Amino acid sequence: MLNQDLLRTTHSPGRGFAVAKRAFDVAVAVGALPVVSFVALLVFVLNPLTNRGPLFYHQLRMGRNCKPFTMVKFRTMRDGDEIDRGPDDPVEDNRITPLGRILRRTRIDELPQIINILTGDMSLIGPRPDYWDHAIHYIDAVPGYRERHTVRPGITGLAQVDGGYAEGIHATVEKTQFDMEYITRLGPAMEAYVLMRTVRVVFTGHGAR
Numbered sequence: 001m002l003n004q005d006l007l008r009t010t011h012s013p014g015r016g017f018a019v020a021k022r023a024f025d026v027a028v029a030v031g032a033l034p035v036v037s038f039v040a041l042l043v044f045v046l047n048p049l050t051n052r053g054p055l056f057y058h059q060l061r062m063g064r065n066c067k068p069f070t071m072v073k074f075r076t077m078r079d080g081d082e083i084d085r086g087p088d089d090p091v092e093d094n095r096i097t098p099l100g101r102i103l104r105r106t107r108i109d110e111l112p113q114i115i116n117i118l119t120g121d122m123s124l125i126g127p128r129p130d131y132w133d134h135a136i137h138y139i140d141a142v143p144g145y146r147e148r149h150t151v152r153p154g155i156t157g158l159a160q161v162d163g164g165y166a167e168g169i170h171a172t173v174e175k176t177q178f179d180m181e182y183i184t185r186l187g188p189a190m191e192a193y194v195l196m197r198t199v200r201v202v203f204t205g206h207g208a209r
Contacts, residue, residue: 013187021191025124029114036111043074043103051099053079056112062135066149069121071129074109076100107202113155125194126154127179130172142172148179151186158182158190161197 044055057075060068077095096104103109116122122129127148130138138145159178165171182190 017187021123025117028124029117032111032114036114039108039111040074043099043108046099049099051075051097060132061129061153062132062149063121063129064149064152066135066139066146068132069116069129071122072112072115074103074112076103076109107156110155117155121152123152123154124156125191126152126157127182128157128160128175129153138169138172141169142176144176144180145172148176148183151183156194156198156201158194161194161201 040055043051047053047055054075057073057077058070059073061071063069076097077100078097100109113122117124129135135145157179158181159175163175163178182194
């Protein structure tokens, strides 16, 4: 069960931090545009060989204040497939293409989400947004799940770097614990910690799916 102390002690680090965090997000996203453009061109060239279909994948996710937004990623699964698994079902690994496995393990598939950062739907760091239909279910099934949406969702977060990939209800309960800890301790030190741990995840593949 979620530690109720986390819910009672959540706090805002102040408007100054919020402004600085948003400015950092935008600066990183703008700076990353040339890199993402180059990677997109490379993936576009490789797609016909092992990942035939559209370059990008768009999916409805639950964002800040539990509002929906469309998240964009490099496509890693067969074109034309829609999510038909339930909120407690495992990921359909058989649908992942050979190139898609590489993109997922290196987290390169997440790079297009800088677009979501620029539009204000996401942050570089924050609770990872879930597929909308699954998130609707988790709100009723997972303690604290609604509260984790009081901040912008992130490309990376404490739950991802310390907990790994979350799959199903039980894993989502644990993920929510991490997310609430992140929100409770939100500040420069926490941001720096997640960034450093993210570098480790990218280079080791730990937690990637």
